[in-house]
């Protein structure tokens with residue numbers, strides 16, 4: 500479903516060229532849930548932005564659903580969730596979720612039906628008329644997820660969607676996301692800095708190196724589904740998966756830190 504081939508990305512400023520992504524290649528099968536982890540600044544958000552067509556790679560190609568992604572043309576059936584929730588504060592929950600459907604010109608009755616169904620899916624039934632400021636962080640992030648799901652994306656790109664939430668709320672949302680994903684079967688690429696989260700949710704975890712980044716590990720998470728996100732954490736198998744990834748990720752964190760220190764000393 501997704502094919503990333505020898506993608507690199509440099510950011511140019513008037514004084515220098517920063518290579519965020521060195522050479523990254525990987526594929527994601529239809530319906531697969533893949534997480535991308537790596538040190539801060541290794542180009543994870545950059546990679547998602549290029550997949551979403553918001554910026555162009557410096558070199559390499561990205562295909563989604565068999566079509567090359569072209570800068571500025573959002574691929575069909577793509578949904579994107581940013582780290583900061585993108586809920587509109589002056590609209591009710593219901594109107595926020597309906598927004599994309601209105602753009603697509605769906606009849607009012609179909610919109611109401613879809614919004615009702617989605618609210619049930621994310622345990623938000625009864626919250627339709629609330630305003631975003633009346634919701635907790637976790638509820639707002641659920642609404643952001645539903646806004647994206649309303650347009651029935653086949654591919655979901657998630658950039659640290661739970662980064663700002665406390666761990667309890669986060670795990671509840673993990674459970675809900677897995678339930679929704681198991682029902683709807685999207686292809687998911689999620690960026691996260693939380694290794695436990697990556698292992699809990701994913702079929703595969705891809706580790707990027709310190710910048711200029713490349714893939715240093717493509718780890719298959721061999722935990723059966725459906726997964727109980729709370730019970731899972733106690734299991735030896737969970738710990739084994741986390742440790743196998745950390746052995747590589749921890750090294751890259753240190754490499755990124757050492758490089759940042761080096762740059763400070765030069766400056």
Ligand SMILES: Nc1ncnc2c1ncn2[C@@H]1O[C@H](COP(=O)(O)OP(=O)(O)O)[C@@H](O)[C@H]1O
Pocket residue numbers: 510511517519537538539540541542543544545546
């Ligand atoms: N628009 C931009 N202009 C210049 N540099 C950028 C821009 N966006 C990101 N960068 C730089 O590119 C590198 C990768 O950024 P990013 O993709 O946000 O990393 P991550 O999401 O892995 O933390 C960082 O060094 C960042 O400062």
Ligand SMILES: [Mg+2]
Pocket residue numbers: 543544545
């Ligand atoms: Mg980022």
